[in-house]
Amino acid sequence: MFATVKPRAEGDFWxxxxxxxxxxxxxxxxxxxxTWRALEDALPGVTLYYAVKSNNxxxxxxxxxxxxxSFDVASAPEVTQLISLGVGVNRMIHTHPIKTDKEMAASTGFGVETFVVDNIDELWKLVPYRHDIRVMLRLAFVAPDAPVxxxxxxxxxxxxxxxxxAMAGSLGLNVDGLCFHVGSQAASAVTHAHALNVCIDLAAEAARREIADITRIDIGGGFPAQYGDxxxxxxxxxxxxxxxxxxxxxxxxxLAEPGRAISAPSxxxxxxxxxxxxxxxxxxxxLDDGVYGAQSGRLFxxxxxxxxIYTDGVERSPAVFAGPTCDSIDRFGDQESLPILAVGDVIVIHEMGAYTVATACHFNGVAPR
Ligand SMILES: Cc1ncc(COP(=O)(O)O)c(C=O)c1O
Known part of the structure; x- marks a missing residue:
């Protein structure tokens, strides 16, 4: 953890x-x-599907x-939420590679068309829905510079x-897409580019062998937020x-499925x-917020x-921060030397929109804000 210290009075602004x-x-x-427009401009012609899971x-x-x-969803409740906000299902893709039949029935019932698979059992699960859906095959590529x-x-x-x-085709499934997620908070897009090149070659080979007609490639998420300077x-x-x-x-x-890059700065x-x-x-x-609150992303x-940190403290001491719950895991970041803080001092953390409130809970009866 690194901390910047500023005068306490400036904290009153926040x-x-x-x-x-x-x-x-x-x-x-x-x-x-x-942020949305900047990413659209950087990826001309790519349709962005916001990953709802990062912050709904x-x-x-x-x-x-x-x-x-458009929106990337992982569950029927996310579909329901978007519908309640007036978003049409034609603006959604369902990208969870593992689905129950209940999930498939609910999401197809709402009219969602695009689903993702990455294994043979999942192909079989989709067979009963084959006349109503289009499928993308998810492939594994690892960005060594992505922490997640x-x-x-x-x-x-x-x-x-x-x-x-070939197997999907023999089961009567319409697999018209390839997709991947190289890992979240990637430091570079080298792996995205490599994966895209592999997918382009696979699509050409699938066409040559007449086993699938790939008409879309989804380059996933992984676009970074600014957690440093x-x-x-x-x-x-x-x-x-x-x-x-x-x-x-x-x-x-x-297509792309940015989550963090859009929600974190918000x-x-x-x-x-x-x-x-x-x-x-x-x-x-x-603090009044910790790992069971908005800072849950420290764990997950x-x-x-x-x-x-906004404080008037001058004398320095080693410091440990902790959240408001009684759990010992609810602590984060030891500082070797920090001005001694007072009760009421203000802590501000920017870029806190991604995988924060989305994973917070009500432990100890403390509600996430
Ligand atoms: C299938 C899928 N798409 C998109 C995302 C969003 O990724 P990111 O927040 O790195 O943009 C995730 C994150 O877990 C994901 O699992």
């Missing part, structure tokens, strides 16, 4: 934004619009829906892709993808020190959020 409430997540719709707050979904965004690896859990090996396409530049980040896009044949359209956490205790390891500061998403 408390004014929340009308004195803490913990609170401040939502900035302008950031959502700007209705206010955020509404901003995106109003912009005409999804390929160990999901994705068929590219070497097995043609056999799986260096601003994210989508134009620069996506350059390797644009290079690979020059090889995409005209009959193949491209929210800022404002928290306060609600208690402190001098223990043998130095000062412990108990492996992100070490940089803090901005």
């Amino acid at each position: 408390l004014a934004q929340t009308h004195g409430a803490s913990p609170a997540l401040l939502f900035d719709p302008g950031r959502v619009r700007r 707050h209705s206010t955020l979904l509404n901003v995106l829906a109003d912009m005409g965004a 690896d999804l390929s160990r859990k999901f994705g068929a090996q590219p070497a097995d892709a043609l056999d799986m396409l 260096v601003p994210v530049d989508f134009e620069h980040f996506c350059a390797p993808i644009r290079e690979a896009m020059t090889r995409v044949p005209e009959h193949i359209s491209l 929210m800022t956490l404002v928290a306060r020190v609600i208690g402190r205790s001098h223990r043998d390891t130095g000062w412990w500061y108990y 998403d492996h992100i070490d959020y940089p803090m901005v």
